[in-house]
Amino acid sequence: MSSHDGAPAPSASRPPPAEKPTTFQFFLICARIGLTSFGGGLSGWFLREFVQDRQWLTEEEFLNGLALSQALPGVNIKNLAIWIGNYLLGWRGAVAGFCGIIFPSAIAIILLGMFFSAIAGFSLTHIALAGAAAGAIGLSLSMAITAVRRLPRRVVPLIVFGVSFVSVALFRLPLVWTVVVLGGLSVAYEYVRAPRDE
Numbered sequence: 001m002s003s004h005d006g007a008p009a010p011s012a013s014r015p016p017p018a019e020k021p022t023t024f025q026f027f028l029i030c031a032r033i034g035l036t037s038f039g040g041g042l043s044g045w046f047l048r049e050f051v052q053d054r055q056w057l058t059e060e061e062f063l064n065g066l067a068l069s070q071a072l073p074g075v076n077i078k079n080l081a082i083w084i085g086n087y088l089l090g091w092r093g094a095v096a097g098f099c100g101i102i103f104p105s106a107i108a109i110i111l112l113g114m115f116f117s118a119i120a121g122f123s124l125t126h127i128a129l130a131g132a133a134a135g136a137i138g139l140s141l142s143m144a145i146t147a148v149r150r151l152p153r154r155v156v157p158l159i160v161f162g163v164s165f166v167s168v169a170l171f172r173l174p175l176v177w178t179v180v181v182l183g184g185l186s187v188a189y190e191y192v193r194a195p196r197d198e
Contacts, residue, residue, distance in 0.1 A: 021054075021056060021088055021089065021093075023089055023092045023093060023096045024096070026085055026088065026089060026093055026096045026097060026100070027096040027097075027099060027100040028100065029049060029100070030081050030085075030096070030097050030099075030100025030101045031100040031101070031103075031104040031105075033045045033046065033049060033101070034077075034100065034101045034102070034104055034105035035104050035105055035108055037136075037139075042077040042139075043066060043076070043077060043080060043139075043140075043143045044139035044140065044142050044143045045139070046062070046077070046080060046081075046084070047059075047062055047143060047146060050062065050084060056088055057084065057087070057088075059146070059150065060150065061087070062084075063146070063147055063150050065080060065083040065084060065087065066080055066147070068083060069083055071179075071183070077101060078098060078101055078102060081097035081098060081100065081101040082094045082097050082098050083097075084097060085097030085098070116129075148161070156186075156189050157186070160182050160185065160186045163182060164178060164182050167182070
């Protein structure tokens with residue numbers, strides 16, 4: 001059920017937040033995350049910010065939104081910012097999330113690109129980029145561990161998880177076809193085993 005302003009009602013399992021986010025506050029949070037994070041680590045910062053620190057989402061709600069964001073076309077983190085904004089604040093939150101995650105970081109990328117092109121000849125530049133990459137990998141690994149912990153302890157989901165990893169990481173199969181085939185089989189399996197309303 002939705003609340004009167006169009007945002008979904010809080011989940012019964014989520015403790016009430018200290019304060020309801022405003023649209024501008026949500027924009028500033030997304031802008032800060034976009035400006036201070038690197039690569040795949042963005043989703044880890046979103047998890048910490050909205051689930052662990054502010055408790056505006058439960059872990060299950062966040063992972064559902066992350067899965068949907070990864071399945072949709074476009075940049076995952078942009079999709080996630082739009083989904084969280086819409087979930088918390090309706091269409092205004094979706095717009096704030098999009099603008100916050102895209103525009104400030106885009107300006108910063110242009111400026112940093114100009115800066116790094118000027119100092120690309122220094123060895124310290126490559127060391128700094130390697131350190132940033134290592135941090136992003138660590139945050140991505142943390143996000144993956146969190147997602148795996150929520151994976152149902154059933155045979156079929158574990159098989160899909162294992163086959164997905166082996167297909168992409170070891171055999172280098174195309175990611176698109178891996179998602180289409182294994183994702184389709186997983187959705188079909190969950191649809192068949194889901195209880196039906198009489």
